[in-house]
């Protein structure tokens with residue numbers, strides 16, 4: 001069978017499964033990269049009336065509090081050089097973004113990787129590495145700290161806003177959202193393995209770990225609809241070429257060596273017990289103390305909070321497309337390439 005015929009056959013089987021189930025399904029894709037793939041490939045229109053796709057809290061930029069940005073800007077004003085991933089630059093803080101602070105002369109540099117940053121920081125530079133991300137990115141920060149230790153650098157610190165995926169998902173599923181199934185994040189599963197997502201089974205919800213290509217998504221939807229039909233709550237793995245049962249044990253050891261659990265704020269979900277990672281106390285000399293009020297998000301018109309908890313589609317936000325665009329983002333969900341507002345703007349045939 002040709003590729004297109006195969007794809008059509010899978011699509012038809014998915015639709016047949018859903019017709020047998022007898023209702024439109026609400027499926028949450030946890031990871032922002034999946035959101036982009038779903039909208040870029042037009043699955044939201046292909047399965048219109050069959051599947052309502054809900055974007056989850058797996059975009060690290062989208063769930064980052066604006067107070068973190070304000071803290072980084074304050075530190076830059078104190079003459080630290082801030083090393084950050086580029087996607088954090090346009091996130092609005094209370095009064096400005098890192099990009100605007102940079103335009104005003106603040107020393108803010110884009111890093112291509114945290115290891116690269118640690119490699120290139122000058123000895124006379126007081127540097128802060130902005131550590132943002134889920135378990136996929138954490139090993140890179142662990143390697144970066146290892147590099148700092150190896151080089152004996154005393155002028156580098158980490159501003160940790162690192163997140164774990166299990167706790168916010170538990171809170172989301174318990175308190176915020178009703179869904180029929182989950183597409184689980186392939187990137188994080190590469191690190192944590194299938195076993196890292198066993199907790200989803202306790203919610204008696206079908207789930208599948210998925211890759212990011214269109215075929216990956218289709219096969220995952222096929223698996224998910226079959227699981228829903230069969231009341232099968234076992235976590236399925238449709239990303240076997242990358243994800244192992246036990247995950248990446250080396251990366252997990254690196255995380256455990258340098259980091260420990262802490263409470264963390266998630267935009268849309270609030271403060272979550274054990275939802276973050278901080279440097280272990282023996283490495284506290286390399287950690288920046290951050291301070292901000294959790295409940296002080298300044299742009300009250302931005303509905304990111306509702307978008308991130310599946311209560312609102314991006315196009316239902318009054319600012320969407322009118323004043324909030326990727327060029328003029330009013331909230332983090334529009335800034336990040338993985339944000340659902342950004343994905344809708346670029347690929348959604350929402351009308």
Ligand code: SF4
Nearest residue numbers: 303304317324331341
């Ligand atoms: S469209 Fe813009 S303002 Fe509205 S929720 Fe999304 S990011 Fe916030």
